[in-house]
Amino acid sequence: MSETTYPLGETVTIERKGLRDRVYDLVLDMLVGQAVAPGTRLSIDAIARDLKVSPTPVREALVQLERTGLVTREPLKGYRVAPQITDSQLESLFDTRIVLEGGAAELAARHSDSLVPRLEAALEQHRAVTEKVRAAAAAGTLSVALLREYFTVDWTFHHLIFEGTNNPFLIDMSEVISTRVHRMRQTVLSGVTDAEDAVVEHTRIIDAFRSGQPEEAAAAMRDHIEKVRFRSRSDAHSH
Amino acid sequence: MSETTYPLGETVTIERKGLRDRVYDLVLDMLVGQAVAPGTRLSIDAIARDLKVSPTPVREALVQLERTGLVTREPLKGYRVAPQITDSQLESLFDTRIVLEGGAAELAARHSDSLVPRLEAALEQHRAVTEKVRAAAAAGTLSVALLREYFTVDWTFHHLIFEGTNNPFLIDMSEVISTRVHRMRQTVLSGVTDAEDAVVEHTRIIDAFRSGQPEEAAAAMRDHIEKVRFRSRSDAHSH
DNA sequence: TCGAACACAATCCTATAGGAAATACGACCC
DNA sequence: GGGTCGTATTTCCTATAGGATTGTGTTCGA
Known part of the structure; x- marks a missing residue:
């Protein structure tokens, strides 16, 4: 009997994903869901205000988005929605x-x-x-x-x-x-x-x-x- | 003469990459250069102290590294060097x-x-x-x-x-x-x-x-x- | 009327501080 | 002696503030 008495069954979806992943999902949904015009600026502070979080997790989510190619980044100039595919x-x-x-x-x-x-x-x-x-x-x-x-x-x-x-x-x-x-x-x-x-x-x-x-x-x-x-x-x- | 009097020649390599990319390069070199034991913890604060920067750019660099598969991440537990390939x-x-x-x-x-x-x-x-x-x-x-x-x-x-x-x-x-x-x-x-x-x-x-x-x-x-x-x-x- | 220069606002980037969670360690009980 | 509990430290995570840079709108002058 090595089983500990766990009250299992209630915390099934623990889903400890941290704020970063939640922000990532939200922005991703926004990008693939609604049609966002290419070139639109993605202001870090604005997104942070909208989502009621600090800029840090937004920043991390955008780094991740950048790797997917949906957003582009210019250092010191910010993020933009990736241009229309040629x-x-x-x-x-x-x-x-x-x-x-x-x-x-x-x-x-x-x-x-x-x-x-x-x-x-x-x-x-x-x-x-x-x-x-x-x-x-x-x-x-x-x-x-x-x-x-x-x-x-x-x-x-x-x-x-x-x-x-x-x-x-x-x-x-x-x-x-x-x-x-x-x-x-x-x-x-x-x-x-x-x-x-x-x-x-x-x-x-x-x-x-x-x-x-x-x-x-x-x-x-x-x-x-x-x-x-x-x-x-x-x-x-x-x- | 539409040329402005630029002191050109010295700032040839402008290389405005931001701290994030420099940290990324350094950590990447460390990972592929020296042989780092798999599973080693990559403390954000420690790296920030070593490189004399704030944790924020380190955090972004690690997100980027994570996408390459060289490091793994567990939310609320931190980053580690990816385990040995099976x-x-x-x-x-x-x-x-x-x-x-x-x-x-x-x-x-x-x-x-x-x-x-x-x-x-x-x-x-x-x-x-x-x-x-x-x-x-x-x-x-x-x-x-x-x-x-x-x-x-x-x-x-x-x-x-x-x-x-x-x-x-x-x-x-x-x-x-x-x-x-x-x-x-x-x-x-x-x-x-x-x-x-x-x-x-x-x-x-x-x-x-x-x-x-x-x-x-x-x-x-x-x-x-x-x-x-x-x-x-x-x-x-x-x- | 057009161009350039200036000033303002918005934004990004970095740094620092505090709360929460997890790990490590030691003491205690069975 | 092994396992469990509790404490302390470390670490991650988030929030806030300030300096630097970019973009914009306006004004002035030719």
């Missing part, structure tokens, strides 16, 4: 995604057995939300909240593959990609035009995983991202 | 390198013409330092400084390929990999045993770039890293 950077982002996610798919194929069911569940949600989006679009009641929900379930599929690699480095890099992709969609796109295409391509990816051949999974993933890139180009030009 | 993590690190550097080679092959000369110059330095290492090892005067020089020229070759992609995201991720690889070599290895092999394999990579076929460059790079992984395993077991 066409050149967008191409680089897609190149990086193809390298990273293609490789991740190849590695995750080692554990296809446990991965495929989770991907199927995610795809099912993806389908459901797609249907909601289509209905809302037809009714003219497409809300921002629904769009965010769609982006989330879409990315969940991709994130599951990263997690399927069990590779902490790749998972960490996927976070960086994730924030950039989210912000890109927020500022560039205004709606969802390729939901059906994405569902079909995700289905193909699952099929490739079922085959058990890593190269096929990687090829399906690269093909998917390449097509997303192409559709993204069309959207940008039509805008 | 065998499992080492395998993940090599997997990530294969994905990242293989993809980078494929992308960099688009600009082979300008890249190959730079790679050749780096390889020449690599050869020269290898010769110095061999001579020093034979004479029994292998210094830590020389080892660091070897690691640097070796990594320069890999870093050039990342830069050759002109992809800011990949270049950024290469920095993360770089710090981990450097620290790994610092703590795991005690010497250089595969210098000649590395030179040969780097030569093959350049040849692949000369062929102009991206797939060959990627394959040569993956092959090289796979062999480094294998030799690293042997070293670890013999230790």
